[in-house]
Amino acid sequence: MENSRVNIHPNITRDELKIVIDNFKQTEKLKLERYNTSGQILKTTQLINDTETINISNLDNGVYVFKVYNSSFSESKRVIKK
Numbered sequence: 001m002e003n004s005r006v007n008i009h010p011n012i013t014r015d016e017l018k019i020v021i022d023n024f025k026q027t028e029k030l031k032l033e034r035y036n037t038s039g040q041i042l043k044t045t046q047l048i049n050d051t052e053t054i055n056i057s058n059l060d061n062g063v064y065v066f067k068v069y070n071s072s073f074s075e076s077k078r079v080i081k082k
Contacts, residue, residue: 006068006075014082015057021068024050028070035065056081 007020021030030047032054042059047068056064059081067076 004075005073006077008066008077008079011078012080012082013056015055017054017056017066017079019047019052019054019066019068021047021050028073030068030070030073033067033069034059035067037063037065 005022007022008017009020010017019032024030024047026048031044032047032052033044034042034056036042042064054066056079061081064079064081065076066079067074069075
């Protein structure tokens with residue numbers, strides 16, 4: 001099993017998340033997708049840096065899945081919005 005490259009914290013938050021990608025290379029062209037519990041994609045964005053701050057204050061309270069991926073890598077994390 002591969003070690004995790006994606007760290008999203010805090011796992012429970014009201015407004016902001018910090019996403020940190022280990023061994024990030026600009027040439028990877030990683031994307032971030034936000035999903036609700038029904039599996040609907042809410043937003044897709046390009047990750048530019050190894051550390052990104054994402055504002056989720058506009059989302060309803062609940063559980064969301066954040067997926068970081070490109071053509072050769074994919075990792076998902078759950079986050080609770082309170």
